[in-house]
Amino acid sequence: MVDEYPEEICGNGGLVEIRHLYKSYRRGSQTIPVLNDVCLSIQAGEFLALMGPSGSGKSTLLNLIAGIDRPDEGILLIDGINIPTLSEAALAVWRSRHVGFIFQFYNLIPVLTAFENVELPLLLTDLPKPERRQHVEVALSLVGLEDRMHHYPQQLSGGQQQRVAIARALITDPTIIAADEPTGDLDKVSAEEIMELLSGLHQEFHKTIIMVTHDPRAAAKAHRIRHLDKGILNCEDEDYKPLEL
Amino acid sequence: MVYLYNSMVFKIIYRNILRHRLRTILTVTGMAVAILSFGLLRTVVGAWYAGVEGSSAYRLVTRNAVSLIFRLPLAYLSKIRAVPGVSAVSYSTWFGGIYIDEKNFFPQFAIEARHYLDLYPEFIIPEEQKLAFLKERQAAIAGRQLVEKYGWRLGDIIPIRSTHYPANLEFVLRGIYTGVEKSTDEGRFFFHWDYLNETLEKNAPNLANHVGVYIIQVNDPDQAALVAAQVDELFKNSLAETLTETEKAFQLGFVAMTEAILMSIQVVSFLVIGVILVVLANTMAMTARERMNEYATLKTLGFQPWHLVGLIGGESIAIALIGGIIGLVLSFPAAQIFRSALSQYFRIFHVSSVTLIVGLLTSLGVGVISAIFPSWQAARVSIAEGLRRIG
Numbered sequence: 266m267v268d269e270y271p272e273e274i275c276g277n278g279g280l281v282e283i284r285h286l287y288k289s290y291r292r293g294s295q296t297i298p299v300l301n302d303v304c305l306s307i308q309a310g311e312f313l314a315l316m317g318p319s320g321s322g323k324s325t326l327l328n329l330i331a332g333i334d335r336p337d338e339g340i341l342l343i344d345g346i347n348i349p350t351l352s353e354a355a356l357a358v359w360r361s362r363h364v365g366f367i368f369q370f371y372n373l374i375p376v377l378t379a380f381e382n383v384e385l386p387l388l389l390t391d392l393p394k395p396e397r398r399q400h401v402e403v404a405l406s407l408v409g410l411e412d413r414m415h416h417y418p419q420q421l422s423g424g425q426q427q428r429v430a431i432a433r434a435l436i437t438d439p440t441i442i443a444a445d446e447p448t449g450d451l452d453k454v455s456a457e458e459i460m461e462l463l464s465g466l467h468q469e470f471h472k473t474i475i476m477v478t479h480d481p482r483a484a485a486k487a488h489r490i491r492h493l494d495k496g497i498l499n500c501e502d503e504d505y506k507p508l509e510l
Numbered sequence: 511m512v513y514l515y516n517s518m519v520f521k522i523i524y525r526n527i528l529r530h531r532l533r534t535i536l537t538v539t540g541m542a543v544a545i546l547s548f549g550l551l552r553t554v555v556g557a558w559y560a561g562v563e564g565s566s567a568y569r570l571v572t573r574n575a576v577s578l579i580f581r582l583p584l585a586y587l588s589k590i591r592a593v594p595g596v597s598a599v600s601y602s603t604w605f606g607g608i609y610i611d612e613k614n615f616f617p618q619f620a621i622e623a624r625h626y627l628d629l630y631p632e633f634i635i636p637e638e639q640k641l642a643f644l645k646e647r648q649a650a651i652a653g654r655q656l657v658e659k660y661g662w663r664l665g666d667i668i669p670i671r672s673t674h675y676p677a678n679l680e681f682v683l684r685g686i687y688t689g690v691e692k693s694t695d696e697g698r699f700f701f702h703w704d705y706l707n708e709t710l711e712k713n714a715p716n717l718a719n720h721v722g723v724y725i726i727q728v729n730d731p732d733q734a735a736l737v738a739a740q741v742d743e744l745f746k747n748s749l750a751e752t753l754t755e756t757e758k759a760f761q762l763g764f765v766a767m768t769e770a771i772l773m774s775i776q777v778v779s780f781l782v783i784g785v786i787l788v789v790l791a792n793t794m795a796m797t798a799r800e801r802m803n804e805y806a807t808l809k810t811l812g813f814q815p816w817h818l819v820g821l822i823g824g825e826s827i828a829i830a831l832i833g834g835i836i837g838l839v840l841s842f843p844a845a846q847i848f849r850s851a852l853s854q855y856f857r858i859f860h861v862s863s864v865t866l867i868v869g870l871l872t873s874l875g876v877g878v879i880s881a882i883f884p885s886w887q888a889a890r891v892s893i894a895e896g897l898r899r900i901g
């Protein structure tokens with residue numbers, strides 16, 4: 266499929282380069298198109314907010330970028346790697362190194378303490394235990410939870426749980442932080458705190474953050490906002506340079 | 511692979527097991543009961559076959575070819591002795607008596623005493639007791655278990671009323687034998703065939719001078735088939751034709767009468783395992799379904815399908831083994847209760863190491879099989895799909 270529009274493959278040297286991305290879901294015999302011809306470039310160090318009405322495909326797009334779902338067709342280059350061509354196992358390894366994912370409902374493992382949840386991604390590295398411990402302590406102090414390390418998720422408030430999730434996303438020093446409505450389940454005050462934390466981390470560490478949100482106040486913290494509507498992100502909207510594959 | 515050696519796996523498995531305590535307790539209890547029943551049923555079957563296992567390859571049993579119910583003339587003795595390859599011959603008769611009350615059943619044998627005890631070295635009798643037994647016409651020997659059960663002492667008078675013969679005999683206990691091995695039957699009662707025969711000559715002369723079976727000892731077990739054929743050839747076309755077989759074959763034939771019952775016990779023991787397999791498989795499937803969201807999260811973090819298989823399999827196997835081991839441990843006191851309650855039927859009733867190993871392997875198998883379907887589901891589900899299921 267890629268071969269059909271080689272002349273249109275273009276870009277501007279971004280960390281993430283998406284060209285003519287399509288994705289549909291099958292529900293029974295029906296095929297539901299979700300993403301139609303999406304183009305997007307994201308620069309390294311950028312903080313991008315994805316907005317749009319419910320069902321417009323924001324989560325779907327974020328999942329594709331984070332390598333937890335596969336497009337039907339199109340190009341999705343991240344740091345020069347065409348993600349959809351990776352095998353399932355290679356993709357898992359790639360995710361563990363390059364993506365930190367923050368979920369709307371935190372998705373902490375309930376039987377593990379805050380410390381253990383944050384340590385989890387490090388178990389896939391060959392870091393020895395003392396160093397893992399150090400990393401986890403640093404990450405938890407970054408999100409201001411050093412005194413809650415040995416609490417279980419249900420002993421923490423929503424905002425605290427989300428901070429643990431942020432620490433977990435940061436712990437492997439990933440290339441991209443992908444956040445799907447990180448404040449969607451929080452009250453106003455906690456949401457504010459989480460956004461302060463994210464934008465603070467962004468300023469301090471210059472991480473590339475891609476955040477899906479419904480909340481204009483959250484989106485206001487981002488550098489750039491893209492609106493997704495009915496699965497369309499116009500390819501003409503961005504000023505692309507040719508892209509070498 | 512680092513992951514495998516990491517204590518985090520065991521932590522997660524351990525805490526997941528404790529997550530729904532009631533569910534885990536019920537499943538473990540079910541598993542324990544199933545393995546306990548399995549072990550006991552197998553032990554029952556084993557007890558039936560114990561006589562077979564205790565049999566010697568050096569011994570042949572000659573019986574009436576028509577049926578065990580018919581007996582053989584005493585006159586056969588000298589002819590059998592003359593067969594080449596035979597090193598010793600003895601004989602015994604099943605007395606089938608009742609001690610005081612109908613429920614007191616135990617096997618009694620009227621034996622030709624001098625050779626018989628030599629033929630059965632697995633019964634150990636102190637030398638002076640043996641001599642006392644041989645000297646006295648009314649003397650009897652009983653197995654240790656039997657003696658303990660009825661609280662007999664040496665010198666006690668034991669009256670036994672036969673249901674087969676017109677004979678109510680009184681014996682004097684002169685010896686107590688013990689078994690060489692754990693599986694040796696310690697529940698038999700032996701007395702002099704001569705004593706029975708004298709009584710029969712008085713009361714029922716037509717029944718006298720016959721024996722139940724001849725026991726032949728051969729020089730060489732490899733020659734057993736040949737000796738058996740020669741013995742049977744001797745009495746071909748006579749009034750009482752014989753059937754000679756190895757003691758093992760003879761015992762198996764005896765057990766075969768109850769083969770159908772044993773078979774159904776065995777079927778039931780496997781059904782029990784089948785039931786617990788379904789129960790555990792269902793529990794694991796339910797558990798995995800509830801945790802699909804967590805599995806998807808772990809996958810998002812970069813964990814591979816086999817990591818999840820490890821978590822689910824580990825939990826399933828742990829539950830199955832804990833239950834199984836509890837069941838096996840409980841089978842010892844349970845077997846003790848069985849032994850004392852049913853001692854007249856099962857004189858040998860101990861949980862064998864084979865049963866323990868089979869029980870353990872069965873538990874392991876149940877754990878593995880129960881994990882297959884949920885593991886497959888968790889490994890296969892796409893992350894996007896799994897994340898949409900709210901745990």
Ligand SMILES: Nc1ncnc2c1ncn2[C@@H]1O[C@H](COP(=O)(O)OP(=O)(O)OP(=O)(O)O)[C@@H](O)[C@H]1O
Nearest residue numbers: 290291299318319320321322323324325326894895
């Ligand atoms: N795994 C799936 N199977 C079937 N349909 C799906 C699946 N995931 C998403 N969809 C459908 O794709 C469309 C886009 O879903 P998506 O979750 O990307 O929307 P969204 O923009 O994130 O919406 P929201 O703001 O409500 O989270 C919806 O119609 C949804 O029902």
Ligand SMILES: [Mg+2]
Nearest residue numbers: 323324325445
């Ligand atoms: Mg969404």
